[in-house]
Structure formats: structure tokens, C-alpha cells
Amino acid sequence: MVSDPENIRLVVLDMAGTTVADGGLVERAFAAAARRLGAEPDAMLDYVRATMGESKISVFRHLFGEETKAQEANKAFEEAYAELVDGGLVAPIPGAREAIEQLRSQGRTVVLTTGFARTTQDAILAALGWQDLVPLTLCPADAGGRGRPYPDMVLGAFLRTAAADDVRQIAVVGDTSYDMLSGVRAGAGMVAGVLTGAHDENALRTSGATHVLGSVAELPGVLA
Structure with missing residues (x-):
């Protein structure tokens, strides 16, 4: 567990179920x-x-x-x-955009990741008007193709942004066990599950979550 959340410099956020409402x-x-x-x-x-x-x-x-x-x-x-x-069936998790903007205002770098292909990720970003919300977005193909539960996208964000000096300065946030496993395997200092998506608190903690939040909207306050 992170001893001092203020040390988090890089926040790697999942999309569907975490910052984007999946709705099935x-x-x-x-x-x-x-x-x-x-x-x-x-x-x-x-x-x-x-x-x-x-x-x-x-x-x-x-x-x-x-x-x-x-x-x-x-x-x-x-x-x-x-x-x-x-068809207009994609929407942000309530408070997600505001949370991302607040994290960035705190001086942290935010990266959005997904298990989808790049074309789908870009379509979601365009539908939400999020193309310029963060400096980097990653899909599995951008980090060797393996995707989660491998740590590749988290480590790719670490290497490409140079926002952190140590993997322990990374927070990985997602709604699934695979998100948690990818954060643990990357050595992230914070691995936070959210309850707005696919898996429940027990599944998230069993897979290594150090924190479980109601939603990503709580994250800036936890890190402040």
C-alpha cells in the first residue's frame, strides 16, 4: 500500500467501467x-x-x-x-472527466488505457469529446499486443511519459481483476479498484487492490 499517496506522479486509468460507463x-x-x-x-x-x-x-x-x-x-x-x-450509447462515468482534470491540476500525469483495439478506443474518445483530455492513450497494440493482465500498458505509460522516477509512483485504477493484476505486476504503488464496472470488491481485493473506491470521482481526494 502507498505510504504517501501524494507521491503518485502517474495515474493509469482504465476506460470502460472505470471512466466510461459500459452499460452492458x-x-x-x-x-x-x-x-x-x-x-x-x-x-x-x-x-x-x-x-x-x-x-x-x-x-x-x-x-x-x-x-x-x-x-x-x-x-x-x-x-x-x-x-x-x-448510436450515442456511450457516456462518461459521473465525475470522471472532472476527476481527470483535477488529477492533472494536482500536477499528475494521466494516461487512459483499454483492452479494445485502437479504432474503438478512438471512437469512444471522440464520442465523449476526450481526444485532448490526457497526453497519452494506450491500447494493447501500443504496448506489445498482450494487453491485461500483463503489465505492459502500465509500463508503457511509465516509459513514454517519463512522469515518474519509480514504478511505486504509479497508481493503476480499474474495475476488473485484470486491471488489478496488471498494476500489481507492474509494481505500482497504488492499485485501486472501482465499483462502477464488472467486478465486485472481493474480486478486486483478491487480485491485489490496495484501495477500493465507489468510483473514479473519489480518486483526487484520496491522493490529495
Whole structure:
């Protein structure tokens, strides 16, 4: 646990479920993708829920096995999710933008990360008007392609921003077990779970959360 939260210089925030309200869009897009491939989505949804936060292509590789089919499923998922975003069905978590702006006003660098592909991440940012909200956004492909629960995106943010001198000056914040694992594996000084997304407090703490917050809106106060 962080002995002095004021030492946090870099804040790595997840998007869907943490700063962006999901509202079941991931499951809806997955169901559409599964049907497009002739699969029955209900039989797969438990795995999809359990692996929320993981790189989506990794999820499809597990479910479909064959790489060609996994890539096809991933493409169908991204297209379905983009249609939902275009339909105005994406919104920020209440207080998320204000929290990000407050963190930056405190002198901290904020990076937004996702398990989605770059095209989907950019569509979400555009829909919210967040293109210039933070200096860096990362998707799995920007950090070697493995995504969560690997520490790659967190360490990528650490290296690219040069905002912190030590990984213990990083806070990783997300709504899933995979977010927590990525923060722990990166050596982050704070690994905070939020209760606005996929996983409950027990799952977050079991995966290494040092803090559990009601929402990201509480984060600036915790760090102040």
C-alpha cells in the first residue's frame, strides 16, 4: 500500500467501467459478434464477464481457438461496438472527466488505457469529446499486443511519459481483476479498484487492490 499517496506522479486509468460507463455494451457487442460467426453467445458470456479488462483478441482466441476465426470474431466485435458508440450509447462515468482534470491540476500525469483495439478506443474518445483530455492513450497494440493482465500498458505509460522516477509512483485504477493484476505486476504503488464496472470488491481485493473506491470521482481526494 502507498505510504504517501501524494507521491503518485502517474495515474493509469482504465476506460470502460472505470471512466466510461459500459452499460452492458461489451456484452451486447460480443453477442452480436458470436452470432455473426454462428456461435451461441449465452454459452460464452460467463467467460466474457470473468475476463473483462483483458485484451479482446485474447478472449476470442480462448473461445474460438483458431486464429483466423478469432480475428474474424474480434473484427465483428469491434464493428458492433463501434455501431453502439455511433448510436450515442456511450457516456462518461459521473465525475470522471472532472476527476481527470483535477488529477492533472494536482500536477499528475494521466494516461487512459483499454483492452479494445485502437479504432474503438478512438471512437469512444471522440464520442465523449476526450481526444485532448490526457497526453497519452494506450491500447494493447501500443504496448506489445498482450494487453491485461500483463503489465505492459502500465509500463508503457511509465516509459513514454517519463512522469515518474519509480514504478511505486504509479497508481493503476480499474474495475476488473485484470486491471488489478496488471498494476500489481507492474509494481505500482497504488492499485485501486472501482465499483462502477464488472467486478465486485472481493474480486478486486483478491487480485491485489490496495484501495477500493465507489468510483473514479473519489480518486483526487484520496491522493490529495
